[in-house]
């Protein structure tokens with residue numbers, strides 16, 4: 001029996017056994033797609049799904065999907081994100097705010113995003129949150145040309161610097177790596193308050209890191225969340241983890257500190273985090289010199305532990321209604337999350 005046939009039968013059986021007569025055809029199809037992904041195609045299926053308009057248009061209509069998404073974001077509007085940041089601040093945890101959206105096709109929309117982020121910076125300042133922001137360059141119009149995108153970024157960086165806070169540049173798929181780093185390098189030449197994300201799964205990152213460290217600035221190391229071919233990215237998790245640790249070691253090295261790099265370790269991998277903490281101790285770094293970030297809603301106990309251990313620690317809070325591709329990437333990171341989606345299907 002083919003894998004997709006097997007999955008269809010499984011989905012039908014699952015829904016029937018669960019006695020769910022309310023699930024309509026659309027819900028069944030979404031459930032089926034979810035189960036197909038969970039039954040073997042896993043990561044790559046979710047990453048392919050993140051680019052599917054068909055799936056996006058349908059998935060966003062269902063309340064059970066919204067309920068599942070709410071595990072990773074406090075709400076769709078800025079008020080919800082600010083409230084979450086305020087609550088984290090009460091626990092001694094900082095935040096980074098990110099307004100979901102990517103690959104905008106219209107400059108007016110990109111300008112609206114810039115205005116929105118200016119409002120975010122203002123609201124965060126008024127509430128004394130010391131929140132930072134994290135932006136995707138394709139949300140600032142990179143697909144429409146680098147010049148307007150760079151102008152938009154600099155507007156945000158300058159405002160953030162005036163408010164003594166930071167702008168982080170997310171790293172997207174590898175088609176954007178060169179353009180993103182080029183814009184980052186120029187922004188870094190003009191401001192101290194800007195950082196960029198680097199992905200440990202990319203084979204090129206070792207070289208990129210070597211050339212970026214002398215610039216100082218912010219470098220946020222993550223594993224990487226996009227679908228990449230094996231000639232660009234290590235396909236095996238073990239290789240990605242090994243590379244992450246090698247890159248982290250470089251970021252903990254005296255050379256990076258002397259260059260003034262603000263290194264951020266963006267991971268939920270407890271084993272890796274402990275190795276990095278040990279590496280920092282061996283390099284005679286104090287807890288306050290080792291900074292971590294995690295995503296909202298993931299590994300909460302580890303978040304509490306890191307903050308209590310005296311590490312500067314921030315939670316990246318995503319919000320907005322354009323959550324579909326971002327949420328599919330969260331499912332790809334941990335296919336077991338799909339059980340949460342299915343559970344919500346029956347929670348009405």
Ligand SMILES: Cc1cc2nc3c(=O)[nH]c(=O)nc-3n(C[C@H](O)[C@H](O)[C@H](O)COP(=O)(O)OP(=O)(O)OC[C@H]3O[C@@H](n4cnc5c(N)ncnc54)[C@H](O)[C@@H]3O)c2cc1C
Pocket residue numbers: 169170171172197199222223224225226266267268269270293294295298299316329330331333334337
């Ligand atoms: C602050 C921050 C910023 C990021 N920015 C970018 C970016 O700009 N570009 C980019 O490509 N990627 C970005 N990412 C995502 C990153 O690339 C990884 O996809 C993501 O962090 C999962 O990898 P991991 O390091 O947690 O390790 P993994 O080995 O994937 O996970 C380790 C453990 O963490 C838990 N976990 C991980 N992900 C999930 C999840 N979705 N749901 C539930 N539990 C989970 C599980 O227990 C898992 O076993 C960012 C991540 C963080 C934390």
